[in-house]
Amino acid sequence: MTALLEVGHLVKDFSAHGSLFRKGPVTRAVDDVTFSIETGETFGLVGESGSGKTTTGRCLLRLIEPTSGEVRFRDENVLAMPPRELRRTRRHLQMVFQDPYSSLDPRMRAGASVAEPLVIHRIGNRQARDARVATLFDLVGLPADAAARYPHEFSGGQRQRIGLARALALEPSLLVLDEPVSALDVSVQAQVVNLLLDLQQRLGLTYLFIAHDLRLVRQICSRVAVMYRGRIVELGPADRLFDAPAHGYTRALLTAIPRLDVTGRLDRVEYDEASFERLPLSEVAAGHWAAV
Amino acid sequence: MTPPAPAPATSQPAHGVAPLLSVEDLTTVFRLADGREAPAVDGVSFTIASGETLGLVGESGSGKSVTALSIVRLVRPPGRITGGRVVIDGHNVFDLDEREMRSIRGRRIGFVFQEPMVALDPVYTIGAQIEETLAVHALARGAAARRRVIELLDAVRIPRPDERADAYPHQLSGGLRQRAMIALALSAEPALVIADEPTTALDVTVQAEILDLLRDMRRAFNLSLLLITHDLGVVAGMADRVAVMYAGRIVEQAPTADVLHAPAHPYTRGLLASMPGARPGTRLEAIAGTVPPIGSLPIGCAFAPRCPRRFEACDERPPITAAAPGHDVRCFLYPGAGA
Ligand SMILES: Nc1ncnc2c1ncn2[C@@H]1O[C@H](COP(=O)(O)OP(=O)(O)OP(=O)(O)O)[C@@H](O)[C@H]1O
Ligand SMILES: Nc1ncnc2c1ncn2[C@@H]1O[C@H](COP(=O)(O)OP(=O)(O)OP(=O)(O)O)[C@@H](O)[C@H]1O
Ligand code: SF4
Ligand SMILES: [Mg+2]
Ligand SMILES: [Mg+2]
Numbered sequence: 001m002t003a004l005l006e007v008g009h010l011v012k013d014f015s016a017h018g019s020l021f022r023k024g025p026v027t028r029a030v031d032d033v034t035f036s037i038e039t040g041e042t043f044g045l046v047g048e049s050g051s052g053k054t055t056t057g058r059c060l061l062r063l064i065e066p067t068s069g070e071v072r073f074r075d076e077n078v079l080a081m082p083p084r085e086l087r088r089t090r091r092h093l094q095m096v097f098q099d100p101y102s103s104l105d106p107r108m109r110a111g112a113s114v115a116e117p118l119v120i121h122r123i124g125n126r127q128a129r130d131a132r133v134a135t136l137f138d139l140v141g142l143p144a145d146a147a148a149r150y151p152h153e154f155s156g157g158q159r160q161r162i163g164l165a166r167a168l169a170l171e172p173s174l175l176v177l178d179e180p181v182s183a184l185d186v187s188v189q190a191q192v193v194n195l196l197l198d199l200q201q202r203l204g205l206t207y208l209f210i211a212h213d214l215r216l217v218r219q220i221c222s223r224v225a226v227m228y229r230g231r232i233v234e235l236g237p238a239d240r241l242f243d244a245p246a247h248g249y250t251r252a253l254l255t256a257i258p259r260l261d262v263t264g265r266l267d268r269v270e271y272d273e274a275s276f277e278r279l280p281l282s283e284v285a286a287g288h289w290a291a292v
Numbered sequence: 293m294t295p296p297a298p299a300p301a302t303s304q305p306a307h308g309v310a311p312l313l314s315v316e317d318l319t320t321v322f323r324l325a326d327g328r329e330a331p332a333v334d335g336v337s338f339t340i341a342s343g344e345t346l347g348l349v350g351e352s353g354s355g356k357s358v359t360a361l362s363i364v365r366l367v368r369p370p371g372r373i374t375g376g377r378v379v380i381d382g383h384n385v386f387d388l389d390e391r392e393m394r395s396i397r398g399r400r401i402g403f404v405f406q407e408p409m410v411a412l413d414p415v416y417t418i419g420a421q422i423e424e425t426l427a428v429h430a431l432a433r434g435a436a437a438r439r440r441v442i443e444l445l446d447a448v449r450i451p452r453p454d455e456r457a458d459a460y461p462h463q464l465s466g467g468l469r470q471r472a473m474i475a476l477a478l479s480a481e482p483a484l485v486i487a488d489e490p491t492t493a494l495d496v497t498v499q500a501e502i503l504d505l506l507r508d509m510r511r512a513f514n515l516s517l518l519l520i521t522h523d524l525g526v527v528a529g530m531a532d533r534v535a536v537m538y539a540g541r542i543v544e545q546a547p548t549a550d551v552l553h554a555p556a557h558p559y560t561r562g563l564l565a566s567m568p569g570a571r572p573g574t575r576l577e578a579i580a581g582t583v584p585p586i587g588s589l590p591i592g593c594a595f596a597p598r599c600p601r602r603f604e605a606c607d608e609r610p611p612i613t614a615a616a617p618g619h620d621v622r623c624f625l626y627p628g629a630g631a
Contacts, residue, residue, distance in 0.1 A: 048495040049466075155582050156352075185351035185522065190566035190578035197575055212496065215525075215569030219576065238572065256500035258525030260552055260567070268500055 003036040004174060004206050005060065010034070010069035012055050029055040031230035031278070037174070042200070042207040044217040044238065047227030053210045057176040061093050062086060091121060094167040098179035103163050104151040110162050111147025117169045136165040140195060157188035161195065168199070178210045193220060214257050218242055226250050231278060236288030246290035248275065311339035312516050313484055318376035320362045322586065330587035332358045332371065334540035340484065345510065345517040347531030347548065349524055353583055354537040356520045360486045364397050399429050402477030406489035411473050412461040418445070418472045419457030422479045429480045444475040447512070448505060467498040471505065478509060484516040491526065503530060524567060528552055536560050539583060539594035546619035556615035557623050559595045593624070601625060
């Protein structure tokens with residue numbers, strides 16, 4: 001396998017209450033993040049709220065500009081691309097957002113939402129686009145007549161399918177899935193997860209899967225990175241990381257997962273926030289890295 | 293599988309011990325846009341014994357919150373309670389006047405919600421809100437109230453409680469806010485706490501801390517707990533018994549281990565099978581379809597359109613029967629259900 005996407009020393013600072021003349025205090029949302037994603041894999045990015053997962057995803061697609069670092073897609077430097085080239089590359093990199101309720105324009109029919117990326121990239125004529133939309137609806141398991149309906153007429157799971165159809169319109173090779181099923185009920189979540197697995201197989205997709213549900217990450221990811229305060233504290237094959245976590249925060253995270261087979265108090269490991277140090281990753285086993 | 297012999301519904305407390313709370317055939321309807329009324333809670337019955345934790349689980353829209361609100365008569369139009377009884381301390385709360393009801397709320401039944409900002413008033417400090425509750429129920433005033441506030445904040449393990457008492461809700465992290473709400477819910481020493489998705493909005497590590505806290509509080513205050521959640525993993529570590537809701541009805545009710553290890557209802561089985569994490573790298577067993585909105589439910593078994601086991605009998609409404617002693621189920625697959 002080869003790396004489809006390589007991220008090196010990525011940094012993103014936000015300055016709060018910044019004004020024209022005076023910079024406010026700076027939040028380092030992403031702090032020296034390095035990882036790579038191989039073609040065809042599902043790479044999981046987990047961590048607590050505010051740890052920098054979404055910001056990392058948005059930086060990769062340059063939906064926001066990183067402060068520094070490197071992003072290479074198929075060995076091309078995404079951050080150095082002029083606008084035209086960036087537009088071309090973005091076709092291959094798409095993002096699906098968490099909230100199936102707010103990620104679709106409520107005044108736009110589902111079909112128009114899915115066709116919009118084609119319109120923006122001036123792909124096909126009206127007829128070709130309609131045909132493509134029909135194919136996409138079929139692909140994500142929505143009835144053809146759904147194209148004429150508005151977002152509020154769909155359930156959460158159906159809206160997430162529409163979001164997926166839209167993201168797939170330009171035939172991307174990498175999808176950044178930002179908590180794509182977190183807002184869904186578990187029975188519907190399972191349907192969408194299965195759809196993601198099917199699509200990956202049929203279309204050869206690569207996923208960056210952002211999630212806070214570690215059970216889901218274990219289910220579908222081949223490799224996992226754990227973020228804490230903007231940094232990757234551990235990265236490795238999913239089975240290794242779940243069975244032999246090396247970082248204290250990962251251990252706390254894993255032992256906090258509610259389990260079906262446990263009654264009474266869990267053997268929980270707590271993580272002392274004060275013990276956190278900004279350490280570089282070192283390889284604790286083959287392909288398994290931890291900031292220890 | 294050989295079905296067990298017919299048995300009467302048994303998910304009731306042992307003979308002679310009156311439960312702390314008894315909900316009997318509760319029905320709450322909402323007026324729909326087209327003017328019809330449809331039940332969001334449809335003939336729900338359960339009991340909670342003193343010191344017991346009942347987990348009420350179900351997916352979005354199944355009627356968990358409306359059940360909770362109905363128990364303390366906080367359902368607002370377009371909803372209204374149309375039937376059943378809710379008995380606490382031997383009184384049917386539907387017979388009480390509003391003044392008596394107010395003393396039940398807080399003093400007998402405390403509430404913890406998913407979103408602390410709903411229960412906590414943003415313009416008052418945490419301490420002031422707890423002192424207010426203490427005053428309303430004539431429990432403490434002045435310096436004694438202040439001492440009690442600090443005791444309570446300390447009990448829910450808020451660090452530096454004397455300083456935190458003077459903090460406004462927005463000045464606290466999500467986890468600390470949830471602790472403050474638990475302190476508020478416990479301030480009038482209720483016998484029962486209804487916790488509606490108390491950890492859903494929290495990170496998994498904070499969720500584990502809050503669940504630990506609820507466990508400790510349950511012991512320290514000898515609380516009964518109605519724990520509402522959509523996560524079967526959360527009830528596994530917390531509840532003595534579990535009631536599973538689907539489309540406004542309880543479809544299964546039994547001791548937690550029985551529900552998790554020997555689920556009887558096809559919906560419960562589907563729910564457990566669709567939970568991720570068990571077999572990495574494989575597809576999940578999803579339940580087909582979605583929950584129909586209230587007002588468009590089938591006449592018979594509400595789960596029938598999604599049920600892999602449905603048969604002719606399911607066009608009728610299944611009664612509650614026992615799948616095993618102490619294990620209630622609402623499904624025609626079990627003898628005694630009249631199929
Ligand atoms: N546009 C912005 N301006 C200022 N700060 C921001 C902005 N976006 C994110 N942040 C901050 O950056 C940090 C990381 O946020 P991010 O949304 O990436 O976290 P996350 O891991 O995706 O969290 P969640 O699980 O809650 O989605 C947070 O402290 C957040 O407040
Ligand atoms: N104010 C309201 N007006 C109309 N219908 C309502 C109202 N409140 C609740 N309902 C309906 O009652 C049903 C039960 O809602 P309830 O809030 O009890 O679900 P829940 O099980 O708590 O779901 P969740 O897990 O999403 O909190 C739903 O179908 C909902 O649409
Ligand atoms: S009553 Fe029939 S449709 Fe309903 S759960 Fe049982 S088998 Fe399925
Ligand atoms: Mg995020
Ligand atoms: Mg609810």
